[in-house]
Structure formats: structure tokens, C-alpha cells
Amino acid sequence: MTAVDLPAVPRVLIAEADPWSRDLLKQVLxxxxxxxxxxxxxxxxxxxxxxxxxxYDLILADWELPGIDGLSLLxxxxxxxRSLPFILLSNRNDSASVREALPLAxxxxxxxxxxxxGLTQRLQDLLLNEGESVYCEIPPLAPGMALPMFxxxxxxxxxxxxxxxxxKAAVQHSLAPDGLDLGQLEEQVKTDxxxxxxxxxxxxxxxxxxxxxxxxxxxxxxxxxGQSMNLILGLAxxxxxxxxxxxxxxxxxxxxxxxxDTADYGRRLARMLELDHERCYCxxxxxxxxxxxxxxxxxxWRLGGGALDDxxxxxxxxxxxxxxGSALRTRWRxxxxxxxxxxxxxxxxxxxxxxxxxxxxxxxxxxRLTEHEGLEALAKGKTARLLKVGLSELMRVRKA
Numbered sequence: 233m234t235a236v237d238l239p240a241v242p243r244v245l246i247a248e249a250d251p252w253s254r255d256l257l258k259q260v261l262x263x264x265x266x267x268x269x270x271x272x273x274x275x276x277x278x279x280x281x282x283x284x285x286x287x288y289d290l291i292l293a294d295w296e297l298p299g300i301d302g303l304s305l306l307x308x309x310x311x312x313x314r315s316l317p318f319i320l321l322s323n324r325n326d327s328a329s330v331r332e333a334l335p336l337a338x339x340x341x342x343x344x345x346x347x348x349x350g351l352t353q354r355l356q357d358l359l360l361n362e363g364e365s366v367y368c369e370i371p372p373l374a375p376g377m378a379l380p381m382f383x384x385x386x387x388x389x390x391x392x393x394x395x396x397x398x399x400k401a402a403v404q405h406s407l408a409p410d411g412l413d414l415g416q417l418e419e420q421v422k423t424d425x426x427x428x429x430x431x432x433x434x435x436x437x438x439x440x441x442x443x444x445x446x447x448x449x450x451x452x453x454x455x456x457x458g459q460s461m462n463l464i465l466g467l468a469x470x471x472x473x474x475x476x477x478x479x480x481x482x483x484x485x486x487x488x489x490x491x492x493d494t495a496d497y498g499r500r501l502a503r504m505l506e507l508d509h510e511r512c513y514c515x516x517x518x519x520x521x522x523x524x525x526x527x528x529x530x531x532x533w534r535l536g537g538g539a540l541d542d543x544x545x546x547x548x549x550x551x552x553x554x555x556x557g558s559a560l561r562t563r564w565r566x567x568x569x570x571x572x573x574x575x576x577x578x579x580x581x582x583x584x585x586x587x588x589x590x591x592x593x594x595x596x597x598x599x600r601l602t603e604h605e606g607l608e609a610l611a612k613g614k615t616a617r618l619l620k621v622g623l624s625e626l627m628r629v630r631k632a
Contacts, residue, residue: 242289242359243269247279247305248321249297252434253344253459256466257292260348263469264355266368276300283309288316290358295322295333306336317358321346345458348465373536379544383552386529387559393426393524394531395473396488399464412457417464418449425491425521426473427464428514431455433564434463444567447510472531480527480534483545487520487527490599494519494577498595500629505619507588515573515592516599518566522557523549529556554578580615590619598630 244261248254251274258272271286273279276297283291283305291309293302306318320338322329333341340354360366373382402420406413421427428448435451436444445451452460467473475481495516502509526549534540561571575581576589577596585593594615598607607630610616611623 239289241267241269243271243286244290244292244359245279245282245286245288246270246272247274247276247291247293247297247302248272249274249294250434250437252430252437252463253294256346256462259466259469260351261292261355261359264352265359265366267366268359274298276302276305279305280308290317290319290355292319292321295320295324295329303333303336306333306338310336319354345456345462348462370532370535373533373538377538379533379538379548380551382533382538383526383529383548386532387552387556388563390525390529390556390560391470392429392528392560393521394475394484394528395424395426395467396484397421397424397427399427399468403461403464412461414452414457414460417460418452421464422448422513423488423492423517425488425517425524427467428517429521429560429564429566430463430467431460432514432570433566434459436565436567444569446567446570446573447514449510472528472535475527475531477531477534477540479540479542479545480531483549484524484527487523491517491520493599494592494596497598497629498592500632501591501595501619501621502588504625504629505587505591505621507591511570511573512588512591512595515570515577515588516595518561518570519574519577519592519596520557521560522555523553525560526553526556585618587619590615594619594621598626 242265246254246257246261248257254272254274258270261268261270271282273282277299279293279297280300291305293305295302297305302320302322306320309316309318314337317339319340319342320333321342321344323344325343330341339358342351397420399421402417403412406417406420408416431448431451432445435454442454445454455463475484495513498512498516499509502512530540530545530548561574573588573592576585577592580589580593594610597610597613597615601607601610607623607626611621611626616622616626
């Protein structure tokens with residue numbers, strides 16, 4: 233089937249076991265056809281049920297689906313619709329696997345990590361006529377919708393924070409003659425809470441096993457170069473990843489800076505005390521993720537026609553910021569130990585504290601000080617006393 237044979241609004245099925253790869257496929261496809269009707273699932277049995285109940289114009293399926301695998305789905309589809317576009321995705325790049333799939337005539341056989349440019353071109357060829365583009369307007373707010381209700385409904389489905397880093401430039405700067413330099417890529421993106429959270433979540437997802445990953449460096453190593461690059465570039469395809477309202481940008485800058493200062497202080501304190509400085513840095517970078525995600529939802533509110541001023545932004549952050557952060561960290565299944573460390577930036581609960589938790593708590597206190605406030609009170613406080621860190625050490629950390 234060619235693009236000219238498609239209905240006005242194509243229906244597409246995406247069947248992919250890994251949730252972050254699934255989301256990436258969804259974003260790439262919507263970037264080509266924002267109006268597509270999408271069904272997305274994570275196992276072969278659900279995909280088979282959907283194929284039985286609905287008629288699709290394009291299918292993207294992973295060979296390694298649990299239950300009924302993607303090759304079996306392709307075989308079933310070919311028994312009924314020989315020409316239906318079907319893109320088979322797989323971790324298998326050996327010749328035997330390719331020979332097994334080819335008799336079933338997949339429209340494309342794409343091996344992971346995916347070539348994003350190649351996938352995009354395939355989708356354009358299948359879903360668009362030559363020279364065609366599709367524009368989708370932002371839907372207006374429902375009549376009578378109040379801002380608190382809007383934010384309450386968006387809390388459990390929000391897509392995370394806006395991007396601080398230009399991801400395309402970051403990837404480009406990290407390319408070496410022999411491929412992507414993961415160390416350089418970490419340097420390029422480590423200040424971005426959204427990228428950090430997504431990569432850690434992806435490294436701990438269903439498609440990856442082993443010890444839970446709690447730092448950006450460990451996530452990059454576990455995902456490897458190709459998938460890391462795809463996930464980062466995929467973030468740039470999402471809606472509202474760059475804020476347009478100056479007031480929201482100003483708030484985001486303050487929260488980014490607060491995250492950065494907390495992370496830097498946490499890393500310096502941890503190094504001084506010979507603790508896990510990468511983990512402390514990561515907790516500091518991530519601790520304002522909820523506030524930033526809320527600002528991104530406020531941009532959606534504004535673009536949908538909602539009124540927004542400085543007072544409304546401040547009240548929304550006070551009311552919903554913490555809840556957004558908690559919901560995101562839970563939904564993305566960040567490791568419990570990392571979530572507990574992030575929570576320690578706000579308060580210390582219980583009577584026994586890990587030294588890492590004390591470090592990030594003290595770092596967050598330092599980051600919240602104004603330029604006119606000194607460190608004397610912090611040096612006399614409970615956290616510094618438990619760490620046995622005095623005024624001279626705090627001054628060194630601040631000046632480093």
C-alpha cells in the first residue's frame with residue numbers, strides 16, 4: 233500500500249515490549265503524521281487481539297514481543313492482507329534471522345538500535361504523499377476548565393520537564409570518528425533533568441536487567457551508544473519541550489539553576505567525605521523535575537487558551553510541584569534508593585540518616601541560600617553537625 237492509498241487519517245499499531253522504545257516509536261511516528269490514530273501495546277497477545285478487532289493501515293512490531301512474537305504477528309497478517317505495510321523491528325541482525333523473516337515480506341526489517349533518520353524516511357514514504365505535510369492544531373481547553381482542575385488531570389500523564397540542553401547539538405558534539413563518545417555525551421547532557429531522568433528510567437525498564445541504575449553515567453553505559461542517542465534525540469520530537477512563554481522560561485531558569493547548584497554542592501561535599509559523588513549529583517539534578525514538568529503543563533494551558541500570570545504560576549508550583557515530582561518518579565520507576573535520596577533534598581525523615589542523604593540535604597540548603605545569606609547558620613545546623621562539616625569546609629565547597 234502506498235501513501236496515496238491511505239485513508240485521510242491512518243490507523244497505526246505499535247507493538248513494542250520496552251516502554252521507552254515504545255514511546256520513541258510513537259514520537260517518531262507522530263512527528264511524521266500528528267493526526268494518526270495510534271494503538272500502542274507492549275505484548276503480542278494484546279497486539280493479536282487488536283489486529284482481530286480493528287483494521288490498520290500500518291503496523292510496527294518488535295520480533296521479541298512476549299506472548300506472541302512479532303514474526304508470528306507478521307505471519308498471521310500475511311495470511312489475510314499480503315500488502316499491508318508491516319515494519320518488523322528486532323535485536324537480531326544475523327543472516328539466519330533475516331532469511332527467516334524475508335519470506336513473510338515485511339515492508340522493512342529494521343535492527344536495533346534504530347536508525348532514526350532511516351525510520352523517519354520509511355514512515356514518510358508510507359504515510360505521506362510526495363511533498364505532503366500534516367499540521368495539527370493544539371486543541372482548545374474544554375469549556376469551563378479551571379487551572380487547578382487542568383493540572384490535577386495532567387499530573388499522572390504529564391510528559392516530564394522541558395529540555396535545558398539542545399539535544400541535537402549535544403549529540404553532534406559527542407560524535408567521534410569511531411562513533412558516539414559516551415563520556416563526552418554525559419558531559420553535554422548532565423545538566424538536563426529531563427534527559428537524566430529519561431535515560432535512568434530507560435536503563436531500568438523491562439528491556440534491561442541487573443543492578444538498578446542510579447546515575448547518568450551508568451545509564452549511558454547500560455543503554456549503549458545507539459539507544460542512548462535515539463532516546464535523547466527522540467525527546468526533541470515531543471510537544472512543548474522548549475518553553476515559549478517568557479514568564480515560564482524565567483521560572484524554569486530558576487529551577488534549573490537551583491538543581492544545578494544543589495547537584496554541584498552535593499558532588500563537592502560527597503567527594504570531600506569520600507561518598508558516592510555521582511549519585512549525589514544525580515539526586516540534586518533531579519530534585520526539581522516535578523516543578524519543571526509543571527511549567528511544561530502550564531505552557532499547554534497557555535497554548536490552549538488559558539490565562540496565565542506570575543501569581544498563577546507561583547500558586548501552581550506551590551500547590552502541585554511536589555506532587556508532580558512524586559508522580560513522575562513513581563511512574564517512570566526510578567529506583568527506590570534514588571527516589572529516597574531525592575526526597576532527602578527536601579527533608580530528613582526518621583531518626584537514622586545515610587551520609588549520602590545528609591549530603592544532598594545540606595547541598596540543597598546551601599543552594600537555597602540567597603547571595604546575602606552566609607553559611608554560619610548551616611554550619612551550626614543539625615545536618616552539618618551530623619556530617620561533622622564545619623564552616624571552613626562549607627566555605628571551601630561554596631568557592632570550589
